Amino acid sequence: MPPKRKDVLKSISKQNKRQQKTPETEYYFLEAANEHEHSGGKWRAGDAEKALRFFRKAIDAYDEGLKRFPTSFDLAYNKANLEYQLTQDARLAPQLGNILDLLHEALESHRLALNLNPDNADVQFNMGQVLTSLAESLIESSKTDTDAEPNKAIAKSFLKDAVQMFSKCLARQEHDYSEMQQQIEEANAQEADGGVSIDPSPPITGVASDAMDTSSTSSDAPGDWATVLEPVTPSDLLETVVAHLNSLSTLVSISFPTDASTLDRLSEIATPLITTKIPQYISLLPAPSIESQNTTGPSLSLSIGPTASSDPQTPIQDDALLAAATFRAALLESSYRSGLLPFATYSTHLSTAFAPLTPPSTTALTPSTVNTLSAHADALIAFASALMDTLSSEPASERVKAQATALSRAQTFLARLTAPASAVKLQPARVAEIFLARGDLELSRLRITSEANAKGVLVKNAGVFFRGAKAWGVRAGGETKIAEIKAAVAEVLKAEIEGNGDGVVRLDWREGEVDDVLRGMVEEGIVDVDTAEKVRGVILGK
Secondary structure (H helix, E strand, O other), X not given: OOOOOXXXXXXXXXXXXXOOOOHHHHHHHHHHHHHHHHOOOOOOOOOHHHHHHHHHHHHHHHHHHHHHOOOOHHHHHHHHHHHHHHHOOOOOHHHHOOHHHHHHHHHHHHHHHHHHOOOOHHHHHHHHHHHHHHHHHHHHHHOOOOOHHHHHHHHHHHHHHHHHHHHHHHHHHHHHHHHHHHHHHHHHHHHHOOOOOOOOOOOEEOOOOOOOOOOOOOOOOOOOOOOEEOOOOHHHHHHHHHHHHHHHHHHHHOOXXXXXXXXXXXXXXXXXXXXXXXXXXXXXXXXXXXXXHOOOOOOOOOOXXXXXXXXXXXXXXXXXXXXXXXXXXXXXXXXXHOOOOOHHHHHHHHHHHHOXXXXXXXXXXXXXXXXXXXXXXXXHHHHHHHHHHOOOOOOHHHHHHHHHHHHHHHHHHHHHHHOHHHHOOOOHHHHHHHHHHHHHHHHHHHHOOOOHHHHHHHHHHHHHHHHHHHHHHHHHOXXXXXXXXXXXXXXXXXXXXXXXXXXXXXXXXXHHHHHHHHHHHHHOOOOOHHHHHHHHHHHHOO
16 A cells, blocks of 8 residues: 555644644534544554444544535645545455445545645645555455456546646645745745744744644644645655655656557656655755664564554655665556566566675664565565566467466565564554465466475465465454465365365355455466356355
8 A cells, every 4th residue: 555644643733733723613624623632542353343333423523524614725725634634544345345446436526626726735735645555445345356457447537637736746845845945045044144044854833822632532622723834855756756756756667568658758757766865855854863773672663554553664665765665566567468568578677677786694683674575575566476477479388487486576575574573563453464465376286387396385374375474463452354365275276286185165155255266266376267157166066
């Protein structure tokens, strides 16, 4: 999931400071923030339903405010942002229902906010995020949906809109950053001429005549208001570039088969971001503080939901470099699948894209290296899948060998992340995802392995990994049905190889879920159609 700009409470705080409001509109901010606060703090098992009630009450407070003040950008912005953050919290997913419907609601709310303030960079960024998430959800649903092609077309449209939105956001931020630097230079020039010294580090602000309480829990009426404009930082610029490249990567990844001109156009958008803007913005970043360098070791948090304030963040420059490598990998895959380059070139350029970022096996894991290993493994899996799916005049034996090498390397990378010393430092939901990927990898390797002994080891490993995914999913409090069904698939394949069906699990009462999972496995190239049909018959007793 693309990195998110900010959590909801910080967003509410920022909006309260930045915009000038009346006491009446502030009431709805405080009501919504107060309801949201009830759902925060320590998260315990079983709290999702209770938290969701508070979130919905917060949204109701914003709706009530917008009825009275329909032109309030602040209310519209914060309602839209809260709706989107809800869809991104994995802890609430089982309670939310249809995520696509909720994302559409968030999109409409962002459109309202954008209509009220078309030049606001924050709402432009967040709307780009919503559009990207909508596209990704459609792509994911297409794996088990009979309307795959229509969904893919809609996803492309959302992604094109997201790319345009991020372009507008970056242009706005660059303009604001340039203006801020000019003001700082003018202030420094005045100081050099004997004027009053001006500290450029705080936000550019008007001064309020009275002190006031902006706490989300305050029920007192606020005093006089000031308009506070938070300056754009190099980190903000890099964050927008990362989101921009992520949306471009997703667009490229679903744009095959296509012609060279289409891929060239997308590459032309990404190239200046990668070759010019990322190095430029990184050079503007302040030197890391001594405090940030004195760490006791990695403490990783890779939840797909909003991150708690105490969790460490990856350095934005690392995110930007990884986003660039990920885009290059997506472009290579789409080019190969479209018949525009040989697999040897694909392989070489893929290694080049990740070589500067992938840590040696002896390197201690940090949040950045975890992200890099995951992304590199994904790229290698995509490489092997592309070679398997694409018709080619190149020697089959060479392509199979390249697939095996890529899948083996990907498994090695993911194994580092699920080692006991590493797994305990990751969010349980993230570990569950990695174990699922490891099981899928073993079944993919099974398809290209001819040795009987190797096949037995691969299906056993797959079963172990899928059961591990279920265990970690339970620990995360999330859904485990995919892991359970895939574990049953592995058991059927193991029984076929060993000639012993005693351990096969029957899931005839879950026919619809089994069909969805098997359809997705075929779509991803994990098993072929014949194998899926055979496994289905055993699991469902048909």
